[in-house]
Amino acid sequence: MATRNEHVAVGAVRRNFAPWSEPGAEPLIRFDGVTKRYGAVTAVDALSLSIYEREFFCLLGPSGCGKTTLMRLLAGFETPDEGRVLLAGVDQAAIPPHLRPVNMMFQSYALFPHMSVEGNIAFGLRQEGLPRDEIRARVDDMLRLVQLSGLAKRRPDQLSGGQRQRVALARALAKRPKVLLLDEPLAALDKKLREATQFELMDIQMSLGTTFLVVTHDQEEAMAMADRIAVMGHGRIAQLDPPNVIYEQPASRYVAQFIGDVNLLEGEVTGRDGDLCTVSCPAVGSALLVASTEPSAPGQAVAVAIRPEKMRLGRGLPPPGTANAIVGEVWDIGYLGDWTTYVIRLADGHLLRASQANVARFVEQPLTWEETVHAVFAPDAAVLLSR
Amino acid sequence: MHRGNAFRTVVLLLGLGFLYLPIVVLVIYSFNASRLVTVWGGFSIQWYVALFANAPLMEAAWTSLKIATLSASLATVLGTLAALALVRHGRFGGRSLFTGLIYAPLVMPEVIVGLALLLLFVSVGADRGLWTVVVAHTTLTLCFATVIIQARLASFDRALEEAAMDLGCPPAKTFFTITLPLIAPAVGAAFLLAFTLSLDDLVIASFTTGPGATTLPMRIYSQVRLGVTPEINAACTVLIAFVAVGLGLSFILTRSGARHRDEAAGEASADAVAERHAEVRS
Numbered sequence: 001m002a003t004r005n006e007h008v009a010v011g012a013v014r015r016n017f018a019p020w021s022e023p024g025a026e027p028l029i030r031f032d033g034v035t036k037r038y039g040a041v042t043a044v045d046a047l048s049l050s051i052y053e054r055e056f057f058c059l060l061g062p063s064g065c066g067k068t069t070l071m072r073l074l075a076g077f078e079t080p081d082e083g084r085v086l087l088a089g090v091d092q093a094a095i096p097p098h099l100r101p102v103n104m105m106f107q108s109y110a111l112f113p114h115m116s117v118e119g120n121i122a123f124g125l126r127q128e129g130l131p132r133d134e135i136r137a138r139v140d141d142m143l144r145l146v147q148l149s150g151l152a153k154r155r156p157d158q159l160s161g162g163q164r165q166r167v168a169l170a171r172a173l174a175k176r177p178k179v180l181l182l183d184e185p186l187a188a189l190d191k192k193l194r195e196a197t198q199f200e201l202m203d204i205q206m207s208l209g210t211t212f213l214v215v216t217h218d219q220e221e222a223m224a225m226a227d228r229i230a231v232m233g234h235g236r237i238a239q240l241d242p243p244n245v246i247y248e249q250p251a252s253r254y255v256a257q258f259i260g261d262v263n264l265l266e267g268e269v270t271g272r273d274g275d276l277c278t279v280s281c282p283a284v285g286s287a288l289l290v291a292s293t294e295p296s297a298p299g300q301a302v303a304v305a306i307r308p309e310k311m312r313l314g315r316g317l318p319p320p321g322t323a324n325a326i327v328g329e330v331w332d333i334g335y336l337g338d339w340t341t342y343v344i345r346l347a348d349g350h351l352l353r354a355s356q357a358n359v360a361r362f363v364e365q366p367l368t369w370e371e372t373v374h375a376v377f378a379p380d381a382a383v384l385l386s387r
Numbered sequence: 388m389h390r391g392n393a394f395r396t397v398v399l400l401l402g403l404g405f406l407y408l409p410i411v412v413l414v415i416y417s418f419n420a421s422r423l424v425t426v427w428g429g430f431s432i433q434w435y436v437a438l439f440a441n442a443p444l445m446e447a448a449w450t451s452l453k454i455a456t457l458s459a460s461l462a463t464v465l466g467t468l469a470a471l472a473l474v475r476h477g478r479f480g481g482r483s484l485f486t487g488l489i490y491a492p493l494v495m496p497e498v499i500v501g502l503a504l505l506l507l508f509v510s511v512g513a514d515r516g517l518w519t520v521v522v523a524h525t526t527l528t529l530c531f532a533t534v535i536i537q538a539r540l541a542s543f544d545r546a547l548e549e550a551a552m553d554l555g556c557p558p559a560k561t562f563f564t565i566t567l568p569l570i571a572p573a574v575g576a577a578f579l580l581a582f583t584l585s586l587d588d589l590v591i592a593s594f595t596t597g598p599g600a601t602t603l604p605m606r607i608y609s610q611v612r613l614g615v616t617p618e619i620n621a622a623c624t625v626l627i628a629f630v631a632v633g634l635g636l637s638f639i640l641t642r643s644g645a646r647h648r649d650e651a652a653g654e655a656s657a658d659a660v661a662e663r664h665a666e667v668r669s
Contacts, residue, residue: 098553
């Protein structure tokens with residue numbers, strides 16, 4: 001979609017983009033203590049959230065966590081039971097969906113089957129009563145943007161899944177909304193196409209400067225695209241941070257487990273030396289050293305969270321005196337081509353996952369089943385979680 | 388296997404014969420040259436010629452067509468509204484009761500419906516005539532129209548309406564530009580079914596009609612009491628043709644609506660999949 005040069009520019013803009021950390025910045029979208037209930041179920045629970053102009057924002061969570069409801073509240077298809085939804089400082093409560101300056105790309109795409117591609121994209125512009133020439137020009141622009149110029153006269157049922165997705169995107173963007181809402185935009189595409197489309201979406205968002213609010217349950221999708229991710233659970237925000245922070249410094253066990261693979265070793269803080277905490281984990285048998293800036297008192301119950309790729313595997317028992325060495329036997333091996341995941345069974349039956357990059361094509365003596373191994377990690381490779 | 392097939396063919400022919408033999412006989416005898424209904428005297432269309440010269444019969448046919456058109460139109464509009472209420476308004480109080488009330492006339496004996504309507508018209512002092520039959524037939528056909536349109540609406544993707552509103556289309560306009568065109572086949576099928584039901588009806592029309600509003604089935608019935616003429620056979624054949632065409636169109640519309648839906652819902656064709664992969668590679 002974009003040339004290489006544009007990519008460089010995009011990168012430069014992205015690196016310095018962090019309006020949420022600027023003290024005086026006014027958010028474009030604000031959810032202010034919003035609650036939405038369906039009968040006895042609370043879909044959104046007293047949630048507050050600010051989203052800034054030009055941001056690529058992802059709401060990430062399992063199904064039923066309230067992320068779609070939050071998006072529909074902004075589009076106007078649901079009304080909050082409590083709290084306010086503000087867009088550019090204006091309370092949206094009294095504004096019906098067809099008058100809100102946001103557009104939505106639906107999960108099912110919701111293309112009008114009785115209209116051509118062109119008719120679908122022009123639909124929103126016609127509602128504005130724009131002159132015919134202007135509509136033509138804008139539709140042509142949109143078709144170019146999503147690379148469908150040759151297919152203007154086709155009907156939705158004559159398009160492939162990827163093409164339908166582009167038409168839906170073009171239709172939602174045609175009105176130049178302040179905010180584009182995308183409900184699981186890539187869920188219906190196959191893996192290869194999904195990856196290609198991710199980058200296209202990012203380029204389009206950058207070049208138009210539209211604020212994107214994406215709802216997804218796919219963490220890879222969110223990680224790849226978003227400036228910030230709000231991980232949701234049970235109608236609340238569990239963590240709101242840029243993707244790398246979400247991954248490397250999860251705020252709770254819930255977030256750590258939802259994003260990527262993680263080993264959680266439950267234990268108890270026994271001592272502290274500066275930023276270095278000593279944690280005794282019954283599953284490991286020895287004490288673990290974990291770097292943590294969070295205040296934690298001895299006796300506090302915590303979990304040591306280590307990502308599988310942050311552990312190094314060694315054959316046999318560790319050299320004496322090695323810190324953070326966990327001994328076990330290889331229980332299962334999953335070869336993925338670029339990575340191999342080893343499941344290691346500890347003495348008490350706990351299973352630990354460790355992945356190693358396959359940097360060499362041939363290994364003389366690969367680790368094999370039931371072999372005794374030790375996994376080692378650096379104190380700052382793990383995170384202490386108290387929640 | 389072959390025996391089974393032969394058996395099934397025989398059963399099928401017996402069943403179809405049971406259903407359609409009387410009608411086939413009637414149609415054949417409508418082309419009879421003889422004055423005697425039951426004696427074949429060669430092929431002729433003279434009874435059709437006589438039929439179109441029979442003023443009272445033609446007048447009754449015209450009345451029937453007017454009633455069928457008016458009552459089918461009313462039933463389709465009301466049926467669409469009722470279906471919308473049933474499908475869209477979620478769990479309003481008395482929803483299942485309302486659904487039951489819509490379905491009940493499907494199985495209600497016509498004599499009772501006719502009698503009830505007659506009592507109603509008499510008690511409100513309505514002059515019986517064409518309009519009372521229109522109202523009565525609307526009552527009869529409304530439930531059929533509702534059932535057909537409701538089935539289509541139940542499988543209608545609400546996201547389409549939401550998308551239209553999201554793009555700035557007000558709710559009422561959304562109904563006419565998005566919803567109605569997409570459920571049009573079902574609405575058309577409902578109209579045609581209501582039309583043919585109204586054209587068919589003898590019992591309810593007899594109860595609710597008044598002077599000057601004799602329908603075709605009523606005219607035929609009263610003539611038959613004086614003796615069957617080949618002319619009546621011709622009239623019935625024409626009526627059957629009307630009803631068959633109406634039902635056939637109604638069936639085709641319902642099916643084409645369903646097929647369109649399946650295509651829209653189904654995944655892309657193999658062709659499109661190949662195209663998609665080409666896209667990825669490029």
